Amino acid sequence: MTRFAAPIAEQIWDMKYRFKEADGKALDETVEDTWRRIAKALATVEKDKKGWEDKFYSALEDFKYLPAGRITAGAGTARSVTLFNCFVMGTVPDTMSGIFDALKEAALTMQQGGGIGYDFSTIRPKGATVHGVAADASGPLSFMDVWDAMCRTIMSAGSRRGAMMATMRCDHPDVESFITAKSDAARLRMFNMSVLITDPFMAAVKADKPWDLVFDGKVYQTVQARDLWDRIMQSTYDYAEPGVIFIDRINQANNLSYCETIAATNPCGEQPLPPYGACLLGSINLARLVADPFDDAAKLDGDALTDLVATAVRMMDNVVDASQFPLPEQLAEAQAKRRIGLGVTGLADALLMLGLRYGSEEAAAQTEAWMKQIARAAYLASVDLAKEKGAFPLFEADKFLASGAMQGMDEDVREAIAKHGIRNALLTSIAPTGTISLYAGNVSSGIEPVFAYAYTRKVLQKDGTKTEEEVVDYAVQMWRDLKGDADLPDYFVNAQTLAPLEHVRMQAAAQKWIDSSISKTINCPEDISFDDFKEVYMAAWDQGCKGCTTYRPNDVTGSVLSVSEPESKPLLAQNTAAGGSDSTATQLAEVTSDGDVVYMTEPLDRPQELDGATYKLKWPDSEHAIYITINDIIHHGQRRPFEVFINSKNMEHFAWTVALTRMISAVFRRGGDVTFVVEELKAVFDPRGGAWMQGKYVPSILAAIGGVIEKHMIATGFLAGEGKGLKSDPKADVVSLSGNRGKACTSCGAYELRMVEGCMTCGSCGYSKCG
Structure with a gap:
């Protein structure tokens, strides 16, 4: 029996977190081995190493406590990496x-x-x-x-x-x-x-x-x-x-x-930090702590939550001593204050299991109550650590308790801190959890609403074949397991159907008991008026938030690909349908006329003959020119680049021009939005210096090649102009709530990019610019 709730979870573990040798041989044979590796590494600073290792393993087991990706991937590997995000x-x-x-x-x-x-x-x-x-x-x-x-x-x-x-x-x-x-x-x-x-x-x-x-x-x-x-x-x-x-x-x-x-x-905004400050992150998976889900007696196990928080605080405090740091100033800062950022994930799923609609006043009140319980448990656990191991070195009781956040803390917690000190200066933060949420069975991310209840993706099998798998939200899958084909209740809502001010309400409710900050994206509809958009930010200010990040799909940002249920027939099986067509939005890459979901990830076949053009590129101070041939294919009525050949008599360039030829051609043959190739090449910076070409500074010869490819794309109509994206999707017509096609993931090519907690994240492979 596998511990993974879905194939995507195992795939994420294998790609991101499984400990492997340099040749790819797996040293973590199972996810249990990964949990044991982490637990053992973080228990090395304890006197009772075996006892705490077992306690830590229990917290990690079944994805109840999720350390941040750096810890999961790096702890116990002896690699020269930092465990701080x-x-x-x-x-x-x-x-x-x-x-x-x-x-x-x-x-x-x-x-x-x-x-x-x-x-x-x-x-x-x-x-x-x-x-x-x-x-x-x-x-x-x-x-x-x-x-x-x-x-x-x-x-x-x-x-x-x-x-x-x-x-x-x-x-x-x-x-x-x-x-x-x-x-x-x-x-x-x-x-x-x-x-x-x-x-x-x-x-x-x-x-x-x-x-x-x-x-x-x-x-x-x-x-x-x-x-x-x-x-x-x-x-x-x-x-x-x-x-x-x-x-x-x-x-x-x-x-x-x-x-x-x-x-x-830090890059996603949930950790405001001083110079050389570091963020140490981890999340309590609330979705795993709900007893009797979707029942009148459903509730979150408060005792289990308090115990899990206490264990997590101890584990995170140990990371301060177990981690390496790139700079000595970062080590000194971390040890002087021992700040940690314990947060949550699976909040939206937990609310669904209790029958609460995300964004409602009831859901906000429940969120605030859970965050308060976590804050109390975390602070009291840190006080206990101070009794055992000492307070953080810069602790001054009177000044600490006079801070704005501590003035709102319960009196018994304040008294405990005044008497015994506290081990960690700050303890709570809500981080982006996109990848670890997939790893934990596709639970809802951080405090975000559920983004998509179900979508289909191709999963690469060990024998090299690909199978189509339905990726289902954790709470939706639990509903199916318990209720069979029964329709989802109308309190099932998602990120695209919520009013922006409901997002703000949830962020503000959580912020009351978070001493650092929160990474959250407030999704706004494309047609929101500018005045209503401004009101979102003013509401965030008025309601006590520490910051605000929004995402409005449009021609510039790309759209979030969401497909509503067609009127004629359900898009997915009946048990994925919610109360109304708006709330059944399902993230897709491409939709055929009969509603089937197809991920176009197979390479296009090469015809016998192709049209193309050859360009001569003369780099200053280089003896030989570079010749770039770009051949095109007509696909769905659109001319698009299919392959590249880069040649030069300069043997110094031979290896990398061959590599570029093969890699860029492979990307082009995958189809989809391949304009990122231009963007990536044009941004390559040569530390030896670039050159002025036709009155414009070009930072490297690779950037010059990117400019040639861009020029060709513009000439063939694939690009609207320099620095601009595709005019239309050459692969397929994508049905979406906004009418826009969105952008392809630069890692896997899937049309699965969405803004999650302030960062563009791929729902297919888990890639995120913010890590």
Whole structure:
């Protein structure tokens, strides 16, 4: 018997978390071996190693407690990787040498598998005087471009690209350029971006007052606060970025406000951190703790929850001592404060099992109650650890208890902390759990609503064949197991059918008992009015959230692929149908006329003859030119690239031109939206320097090849123009709620990308830009 609830769960484990030798030989033969490996590694710092190993194993068993992916993949492997997911780096100095020292630190951190966050508000604005060199400053965005190029060159541990968060204060003189930076489709693709919003700014917005843009005491410009707010809103409405972070609220509530100032967050925003701060994440799987699901007596086992939280806190505290750190400053910061981020996943599924509609007032009240129980259990468990092992080194009882968050804590918890201290400065956070939620049986992610109740995907079998598997939400599968073919009740709702303000209600309810922050995406319909869209952010501010991230599908961001039940016949089996057609949205890649789901992942066959064109590329200072031949195929009436041949007499280029020929051709033959090939190639940065070609700086010869491919795509009508996506899907007509086709996953090619907790995530293979 397997512990996995679905084939996708086992596949995610095998790809992401299973310990293997370099040649691919599995050292974790079963998922039980993975749990034992983690438990043993985290018990090494205990006196009673065997006793705690067994206790830790019990918490991990059956996916009840889910450590973050870095821990699951790295603990007990003796690999030189960090077990911490993300870091906020040191304050960026406003000097050339300091900036590039910071860049080096970022590269070393991402090399070990950590995502990073930076506040670029410390760099002088564009046009400011640079004393001693008779020049003007290029501004923070120019240096963000350098960070972006660096990030693209580094593959993080576990085959993950590094993820980055960039923040900028709302009073920085370059904030308007920061806000609109991502309107350029090719710029800053490796960054998530958020504006740091202060309390005085929000007061100025509400009162429609002027707002000074200031650096180093000098006022560079005065704008209307409401106009600047509207610019932020318009960019987010159009491009899904930047997000907003209510930074003063974060610092006021911070338990450590007496010894640190926060100006940035990790890439997904759930961990506001000081310079060199690190986020250590893990989640309680609420879906596994519900007794008597879908029954009048259904309830979450409170005693089991309290016990599980206490064990999880101890495990996470041990990670601080068991982990490696890319930089000594990160180690010192982690050991001085021992902050952890315990959160939840499977919340929406747990609510469904209790018969509660996500987004309702009842569901919000239940969420708040569960979060309070978790907070109490976590803080009391940390007090017990302080009795045994000592409080965190920077603990000062009076100052700690005077912080904004602690003033709302129950009195018995405050008394325990005053008497015994506390082991961990901060304890709770709700992180993105997209991949670990799939691994745990496709439970709902974090505190997000269920995204899709069921969809079909192809699963690669061990013998190389592919089978079609239905991937079903955990709670929906449980309903089927218990109720058979009975229709889903009308309280089954999903991310696409919820009103945006219901999303805000749930985030605000959870935030009351989360001492760090929450990674959550508020899905908005494409046709939401701009005024209603702005109201979402104002509601997040008014209801006490620490930040806000939205996603509105459109031609620029791509649509979330959701297919409603056709009127004539059900899309899936009857037992997946909910109360109304809107609430049966099922995420699909392609739909045939009879409603069957088809994933077009097989390569296209090559005809005997193809039309194409050959281009000559002469790279400066190179003796021989490169010749690029691109052949096209007509597929579903659309001309699209099918194969590439790259040739040169320069033998120095031989190996990589052959590799490019094979890899790009293989991608093209898979079909789908292959424009990402252009984007990836054009962004390759050569540390030896690029070249000026036809009046434009090209960062590498690979980027030049990407430009040639883009030129060909434009000439054949496959691309609408430079830097633009496909005009239409050349594979199939996709039926969707929004009418848009969405974008293909750059990892597996499936049309399964959706915004999850602030990050584009593939529902098919689990790939996420944020790891």
